[in-house]
Amino acid sequence: AQSVAQPEDQVNVAEGNPLTVKCTYSVSGNPYLFWYVQYPNRGLQFLLKYITGDNLVKGSYGFEAEFNKSQTSFHLKKPSALVSDSALYFCAVMNDMRFGAGTRLTVKP
């Protein structure tokens, strides 16, 4: 059964605007939630994770994510997008080592 979903294949935003990349999950017990980024022809790089504690998690490159237990979501956000943020973003539920299908973020100048 799918335990992590990224409902958008593609997200387009203008540089300087806020961005959101959505992720929802389904696990029994406490979720261990991660975001990774993949640049072209490269491996995945860790951005941030939620294990426990504060629902708002801050990570690399100015990204943050908000854990929402009632909505079973873990959306990735950034207040002001950069062209260099354009990449493929993956949400993951490490309880069963599953990754979402990925969301391609394109930031236009």
Add this chain to the structure above:
Amino acid sequence: NAGVTQTPKFHILKIGQSMTLQCTQDMNHNYMYWYRQDPGMGLKLIYYSVGAGITDKGEVPNGYNVSRSTTEDFPLRLELAAPSQTSVYFCASSYAGQGYSGNTIYFGEGSWLTVV
């Protein structure tokens, strides 16, 4: 800082041939993983290992085999290659796995495999 190293980076294989993708990590991680990445499908777990001598199937193990004779190395073998195995393969490692899932997984740069 080598991290997780995969070889080869690119390879073309003929249908029915076999080959091994090599993976080594120098972080003394006990857990290692092999994923495949197909467009629009995200990453699918092929096999994983929780330590030397121990391996287990992931979501899509058919057509593959692994071994873990040392902590550092986790090769992936493709037997009787099929076009459906055309994909990008990622090796990864972490200090712990499902026992404590909060540890970060570190990925190699990927191996692009084409079966023709």
